[in-house]
Amino acid sequence: MREQSPNETDGSRTRDTLEALAAGDIGVSEAESRIAGYATTAAGRFDAAREDRRGIPEAVLAEGKRPAEAAALATTALETTGRALVTRASPDHAAAVREAVGDAAPDADVDHDEVTRTVVVHAAGFEPPALSATVAVVTAGTADAPVAGEAEVVAREIGAGVDRIEDVGVANLDRLLDQVARIREADVVVVAAGREGALPTVVAGLVAAPVIAVPVSTGYGEGGEGAAALAGALQSCTVLTTVNVDAGFVAGAQAGLIARAIDGGV
Template identity: 45%
Template sequence: MQESANIRLDWERETRTGVGEAVLAQSKTLVQLVEIVRMTLERDERLFVTRLCADKAADISIKFPTGFHYHPPSHTAVIGEPALGSAPLEDVAIVAAGTSDVQVAMEAAQTLRFHGYEPKLIADVGVAGLWRLMERLDEIRQARVIIAAAGMEGALFSVLGGLVAAPVIAVPTSVGYGVSEGGKAALSSALASCSPGIVTVNIDNGFGAAIAALKILRLSDAASS
């Protein structure tokens, strides 16, 4: 454990859980984030940052021109060595229903890359044009774990669950309006699905979906070795 100015970084987390230390930036001040970067780089550690806005990232980059790597499409960053996935593409497929769901999908992708997996991202295959999903189905079926991100009514989760053998981790997104606003309709759809083998994380939680996929893969690898 490393402490400074009410900040406690848990460098033993990876040893305990197999998952590296991560920080949610959304509610943190720039001063707190700068201190977190400084603490991480001083120890020559790696740390993953989620929900980091571009303005704060730009300010941090000025103070730390090396060792801080921001990924604008996902609003994530890596402190220390950059995220480089190396495991086969076929291990994880991340399926985004619409282009508007890609940010959440990219958060999941960057999380997996930070931990050494290079996922395959398949975007804009929502059920409004089912042929788009069917065109990519053979690729999706190669994955050992599937992360699906969808807003609106969240129909993609049930459709995928009925077409693939791999577990599907549903990520409801806050994309939508009216009764779909805020992602609650998509969350209800994921939880109420009659397609077996679907598990669900919180709304917009691409990070949590990626960690769940990571643990499934590692347990599977350990069992087969």
């Protein structure tokens, strides 16, 4: 049988999309996203194809956006992909998203976490991916929870199982040592730590799995606001990967991509 060319495949996809639109099975935003790879809103263009292209669901960064703009992008995400992930959301952002989603899709599930400042919306019947791989998300202290929590949410949305291990900072190594066996069970480890940021380098010397260091903007004085934590992670003599200060989304996405690769090799 003759193999279809890419142009023929694209033409067939476009025709199917237009037929679904004409039949009322999909809306304009979803039709546009299928054809162009993104959907246009008054608040900007939403990259609806990112998960298919990159393996990472597109997120709406609420910080810097008005609540109505974040809500418009979230509803577009829900319409085009079946879910929405909003990060760095204030209570006003979360309230606007909840109201907009309630109007557009009353049966959708909306989960707002005030600590992680995330809003996760799943359409009714949406089935998130499930990977045969686990990410351990480790924090040095309570102040690291918001950034670590953002990483956890992203890794879960990619499909990884997550084991959260909290408050094992190096000020008392016993707290870490009694959790080492548990951390070693994970396929990839994210470690969030502020101040001098020693925890990621210590963990990386104790486990075989890849370790992703997330410097957190805690601490004060010389090297405060994450500067010392970032420098320490970059200068680590144990092998690890370092993301930017407070970059929980990036750490969670990287961990999720590693989990996907492990799942694909099972």
